[in-house]
Amino acid sequence: MHDKRTTLTEAIAAISNGARVALGGNTLHRGPGAAVHELVRQGKRDLEIVKTAGAYDVDLLCAAGCAAAVSAGFVGYETPFGMAGAYRAAVEAGRVEAREHACATVVAGLRAAIQGVPFMPVAGLQGSDLPAARGFQSLRDPYSGAEVFVVPALMPDVAILHVQEADAEGNGRIIGTRFEDVLMAQAARRVILTAERIVDGEAFVAAPETVAIPGFLVDAVVEAPRGAWPFSCTPYYGFDADYLAAWVAVARDPEAAREFIAERILGAAALA
Amino acid sequence: MHDKRTTLTEAIAAISNGARVALGGNTLHRGPGAAVHELVRQGKRDLEIVKTAGAYDVDLLCAAGCAAAVSAGFVGYETPFGMAGAYRAAVEAGRVEAREHACATVVAGLRAAIQGVPFMPVAGLQGSDLPAARGFQSLRDPYSGAEVFVVPALMPDVAILHVQEADAEGNGRIIGTRFEDVLMAQAARRVILTAERIVDGEAFVAAPETVAIPGFLVDAVVEAPRGAWPFSCTPYYGFDADYLAAWVAVARDPEAAREFIAERILGAAALA
Amino acid sequence: MSVFPAPIAPAEIMAVAMARLLRPGETVFHGVASPLPMIATLLAKRLYAPDLVYLNIAGSIDPEPERLPVSTVDPALLRGSRALVTLADLFDLSARGRLDVAFLSGVQIDGAGRINMSAIGPFARPKVRLPGGAGSAMLMPTAKRVILWRTRHDPRTFVERLDFVTAAGNVDRVVTPLSILVRQDGRLVVESIHPGVSPEAFREATGFPVEVGAATPVTPPPTVEEMAALREIDPEGVVHSEFG
Amino acid sequence: MSVFPAPIAPAEIMAVAMARLLRPGETVFHGVASPLPMIATLLAKRLYAPDLVYLNIAGSIDPEPERLPVSTVDPALLRGSRALVTLADLFDLSARGRLDVAFLSGVQIDGAGRINMSAIGPFARPKVRLPGGAGSAMLMPTAKRVILWRTRHDPRTFVERLDFVTAAGNVDRVVTPLSILVRQDGRLVVESIHPGVSPEAFREATGFPVEVGAATPVTPPPTVEEMAALREIDPEGVVHSEFG
Secondary structure (H helix, E strand, C coil): CCCCECCHHHHHHCCCCCCEEEECCECCECCCHHHHHHHHHCCCCCEEEEEEEECHHHHHHHHCCCEEEEEEEEEECHHHHCECHHHHHHHHCCCCEEEECCHHHHHHHHHHHHCCCCEEEECCCCCCCHHHHHCCEEEECCCCCCEEEEEECCCCCEEEEEEEEECCCCCEECCCCCCCHHHHHHHCCEEEEEEEEECCCHHHHCCHHHEEECHHHCCEEEECCCCCCCCEECCCECCCHHHHHHHHHHHCCHHHHHHHHHHHHHHHHHHC | CCCCECCHHHHHHCCCCCCEEEECCECCECCCHHHHHHHHHCCCCCEEEEEEEECHHHHHHHHCCCEEEEEEEEEECHHHHCECHHHHHHHHCCCCEEEECCHHHHHHHHHHHHCCCCEEEECCCCCCCHHHHHCCEEEECCCCCCEEEEEECCCCCEEEEEEEEECCCCCEECCCCCCCHHHHHHHCCEEEEEEEEECCCHHHHCCHHHEEECHHHCCEEEECCCCCCCCEECCCECCCHHHHHHHHHHHCCHHHHHHHHHHHHHHHHHHC | CCECCCCCCHHHHHHHHHHHCCCCCCEEEECCCCHHHHHHHHHHHHHCCCCCEEEECCCEECCCCCCCCCCCCCHHHHCCCCCECCHHHHHHHHHCCCCCEEEECCCEEECCCCEECCEECCCCCCCEECCCCCCHHHHHHHCCEEEEECCCCCCCCEECCCCCCCECCCEEEEECCCEEEEEECCEEEEEEECCCCCHHHHHHHCCCCCCCCCCCCECCCCEHHHHHHHHHHCCCCHHHHHHC | CCECCCCCCHHHHHHHHHHHCCCCCCEEEECCCCHHHHHHHHHHHHHCCCCCEEEECCCEECCCCCCCCCCCCCHHHHCCCCCECCHHHHHHHHHCCCCCEEEECCCEEECCCCEECCEECCCCCCCEECCCCCCHHHHHHHCCEEEEECCCCCCCCEECCCCCCCECCCEEEEECCCEEEEEECCEEEEEEECCCCCHHHHHHHCCCCCCCCCCCCECCCCEHHHHHHHHHHCCCCHHHHHHC
8 A cells, every 4th residue: 555644734635615524533532633723724614524522623613614514413522611612602693504413323324324325224313303303214114114213324525533553554543442433434535544653554463453444444644743632642641621721711702712713723824 | 240251061051942143253263163062062953043154163053953044145164175065955955044145234134233223224235136035125215215225133142252362251352353243242132252261351451442342242251272163263273174174074964964973073972 | 327427519419319320230321521420330330239331432341440530531431441332332232222321411301301402492593502412312212221410400401391302211310409300100200309408499490390398208318438439439529520 | 578388277367367357556355265366466466556455354454464375264364464354344345335346256157247156946945055145245236346256167157047146236357267258238248268268168168148259369378477476476376276
């Protein structure tokens, strides 16, 4: 296989406005922080963000005007920081569509995409207003006659995942929980991997069981030390509570959020 | 969790006649050989065997009169030994029903069982006589209108899997390819693990990513050194070509196969 | 068992009440933003149900965390786990009827034990967009028992009518700072009110009709043993974080 | 490129012919009982398509086996692989249109390139129960190109009418000891016959009508380079095992 290493700038430049973008990690943990900041820097527009449980990533992309829709089961910062203010503001103002899922229906939609089928049956959902609100249909099981909800395939145009180690060919090793990263890598048309460090892939030969993402699914690999920041990346660093607190304090107010983004994310580039 | 270690005799004794039994491994590799022999020794009857690609396991259970049906995509010894003679003879004589699957429909049926849904859509099968022969239905996708085949859930009563290492609580580590073992462990009502060796589970804490079967899915753990024999168990031993050749030479002839079983499998017990 | 001397914080009485609801041998799950379920499960495992199987969205099985995280997806919850599970595995487990208990919460909860985690006002253009129900729409109908907890007990939380039904299903108990509710014949009724809560205060705090009075049982306060175990598990007081 | 001097075994001409069908950048899969596809893929990767992605039922990706196994599920095929895939992953890959080439075989093959791996005689009570089609019913319609190979070329194999259609789909080429067939407009036609095979012998060996004559191209024989690479990859002659 060939060398897929590139820069974050180039990897993200290949994403079109309007793309459906799946983001790895979960809430405050192992999200692709550096790549999300690059999406903001490049001023992407009209993205549909796919995630089971998002936090700063979804919130920031809403504040920066990058996201037009969010397909997720949960968007919030968990107990330490509460609600996702920018996401709330954007949805309430009608700037972003909340395509609410049960987290399990995100999984089901990704599975349908992975398995090359147009829909995936999913247990549960009975009594919920979600199927009606989201247009999820049900089908009659031809074997038992039982009704079961089916979720349409959810194929991301691109999945952006942050892993602890990758080789130049895109084999990616995840330390700790894999969350929905493997599903996203399989479901997406393209996969961008950011990695704490690029290692010699020969190191994976001794324990291929530990390689979560096979390189042949991956299109671009970017070395990005601290590339999950401000998310956690076990065992190297936890989430940045001070930074997140500063963001959450301004996120609810579009003007303050824009200033924060200009200062702390666009930085020098914005001033130029 | 509690200590789930038991003897092979007791673990297999808990399987009822008529059970749907999924067997781990694939063709000549990492099948639960010792457990299959114990099924024969205990004279189980009317089993439905579930496997993607079976070989000696399916063949022997047909010869010994344990199997009434085989739900598999392929039954054969691969190039070295050719066709599964006992399976052939039993199906041709009407003693065993060949519930032929595409291997992918075994996977789909297991996935439906795992996901608690009555059916699983599956790509392909167009132009094949299998759906008609097996009664696989199709459904119209409510989103696109496309027709897609759906396979009914295939929930094993028990999965019998041979792994390289397990702890007393049933956490199982598989070295090398996992085949359909993980799917079977998730889909089955009960799981029996045989292991080359029982290890202290504390050893798994450092690398839980390498533990394929979580203990909470497992009901019984049996220490069975060389427990895959005559299948291979990497990296410890290859398949036993001499033994398999001897079996294949008699498998096609029911009488000769019975003698082989009496001598080489029932052994002293049969003589008593 | 002797009663622990006051003061006992609302979070502590909730954690102990939630722990007492778990039974030996049960398989128990909690998701994101769930410090109280995390602590309750660890407490139950310590005191009442050592063989309980503790699963969580962080992906661990029966972890032995060195320190308790405030984020319940935190890798700190992986410590001691011998295998890992993904969220998909956990949903599947519930879907096939093998999950005994799921801890869930709701911003609004109605008298049938249904929850709203989606929106205040119209779903498509809400007055308040809420975080979303996470796994609840799938877990509530499939888990054998759902235990709801909510750190706020007021008429805006316990409502006659939800703005949106995010999830409905097998709710067994609801634990709040004021009470334990139990679902009987599809309706939430009072099982007990916590020590010091008057029937009047409880009734005023609850937006749907509930029968409560002098005969209503009082939640047995935490024992010395329970409080000792709780503080040993949670020396830094993460139990209080949901009341921040 | 100079032509390798005779004798060249049928297995060798087949392996080389199959290797030549693979193109740079393709993702290629074979399943159980597939020594020729294994060797052909390794050969193509060595000579024509170093960036080809080689996947197999043993679960490896671009392995560098130290010795070639006769069983193509053998863990010997894992050596050098940096990650593992399961059979389910491979089916999914094909299902979503990302598998370029699947090598498959059939005990019977008809003029449309459909295969029977299930039964001779009635399916429910067969005269000969065959091994089963493994993944073919799912792979043949979903892989972009299917290359069939069969080490026997006789009228019992290449038949007018299958006893049972195990699988049908995107068959591109069929490689046999006598020829390479290509599917055009849904029918198998002769692309070339191997050196030394007469049109008459070919016609007699084929149970469905095929046009073949003096103008039929002859398969270019293996070159010195191809045979050297083949024997380096397969010093023990596993390539011949299907002719055992």
